[in-house]
Amino acid sequence: MCLGVPGKVVSVGADIHHPARVDVCGVQRDVNIALVCDGEPAELIGQWVLVHVGFAMSLLDEQEAQDTLEALQSMQAVGLELDEVRQTGAVYAVRR
Numbered sequence: 430m431c432l433g434v435p436g437k438v439v440s441v442g443a444d445i446h447h448p449a450r451v452d453v454c455g456v457q458r459d460v461n462i463a464l465v466c467d468g469e470p471a472e473l474i475g476q477w478v479l480v481h482v483g484f485a486m487s488l489l490d491e492q493e494a495q496d497t498l499e500a501l502q503s504m505q506a507v508g509l510e511l512d513e514v515r516q517t518g519a520v521y522a523v524r525r
Contacts, residue, residue: 433479433486434501435494436460441470449473453480454498460485 436453438460445466448459458480462470465478465485477494478485489497 432501433481435477435489435497436480436485437494438462438473438476438478438485441473443470445470449485451478451480451485459483 434453436451436458438449439452439457440450441462442448445463447470449462449470450457451460460478460480461484462473462478463484465488466473477489477491479487479489479497
């Protein structure tokens with residue numbers, strides 16, 4: 430399965446050929462913005478983008494970005510519960 434993760438553009442280079450710095454869950458990464466930049470790269474600062482394998486694939490509004498992050502966190506929680514079930518051999522796990 431391939432996932433895109435929302436990130437917020439915090440800085441950009443001089444043009445689309447320079448990577449932007451994107452904050453993804455508190456970690457800043459270099460991201461190629463060529464696919465989402467229609468104007469000046471500086472216009473992307475503060476914008477949310479969907480990042481997949483180092484490329485900004487699309488622009489997101491803040492609500493869509495937050496909803497996606499919440500969904501990804503829920504998926505992680507389910508994955509942790511499944512790992513616990515596998516490790517303990519339990520048929521089910523109850524979290525409180």
